[in-house]
Amino acid sequence: GGMHIDSGVLNTFARQLFYNLLRIGFRNINLFYHHQSENFASGMPNDLAFRLAAKQEIFAFLDREKGDGWWGEDKASANYYAEHDAGTDPFSWIRVEPFMSAEAQAQWPIDHAGEQETSLMMAFAPEGVDMKRFDDKYWYAQHAPKANMEYANKAKAFILADLKKRLSK
Template sequence: MRYERMRPDQVQAAIAAGVPVVLPLGVMEHHGGHLPAGVDLLAVTEIVERLGDEVVVLPPFAYGAASHAVAGPEHGTTLHVDAGALVPFFEGLCMALLRAGFRNVHAVIHHQSENIGQGMPTDLAFRLAARNVIFRFLEETRGAGWWGKREMRDYYAAHEAGTDPFNWIRLHPLFPKTDAFPFDHAGEGETALMLALAPESVAMERAGEGDPWWTETAPRATARTGEAGVALALAHLRRVLGLSAT
């Protein structure tokens, strides 16, 4: 279900049922001559779309901290926004979601997610914003000292079960930690994903333009490999979103 197409009665029903709400996070970043700027966003949006009406999908956020580590702005396909500018926006969005009643929100990111454990600028900006807002919202709605009150004595059990307030807004990588699918930047893995998800955006004859080492494995990519990656990501998302396996 796409949030922007939902009526109030549909939104309220989704909130009451605890339907997972998904925010695709992405960046615009140079991915060689053969792939589009939005690879990291498209991987998320196209895979999440396959979950259908089991989730509510918010309009995606496409302008993250891409960095110029791969390439500068000269290609026209990297739009870097400093993480410091992202935090206030994410705080505003997270507060709006909580005030609307959502308590099962999940951001999903692919960009730089091989470092998700330690964190990279875009995902760290979102996670910091979400934590700041949850603390602020709880103090506004429950008062100062909310955690110390007796009714919170089951907090640690709730935390262990994943039902405490700090699970109202979470962030997940698109893929699980695995060697079952090649994780790269515009190489075999991401090229295969685009061949499966957005084949019209791929120009294989342009692979290797400018001789970037990171595209050397791209010619090995196939749509079949991409579909295997999609299946892996979908199984992971179903698990972290609490959906039944198919």
């Protein structure tokens, strides 16, 4: 049971989204990803679709703006490595990061429709939780009845403070 959207479709959608945001002038785009982000460092198909789309559209945007071969010919590109170290290079215009940092995941381990995700839904989108509809036939959701607002509010407070800290970098 569940819905699956092919990562190629997500990549196409994300490319259109990022293209249009760059086209109208956005240069500080942050996308926080949660589903299957416990392997974010190595990547899973869906988060990689968004991460790839970000780089593809930045390259395409720079090609359109500066012309083919901009990387080697544009004197401004000579500052790329210094800008990269400072986080001001064009490839930092779009950041795709996990919603929960490794530190947050250590305290509230990610699951799939279990205690953690159900609690997070209770905290962030309570209208999306109706425990009367709980069905224990799926192994991954067996701990959903443990979801509670104390856990939810502690996780939410930590996640929001952590996101604020990460956004200020």
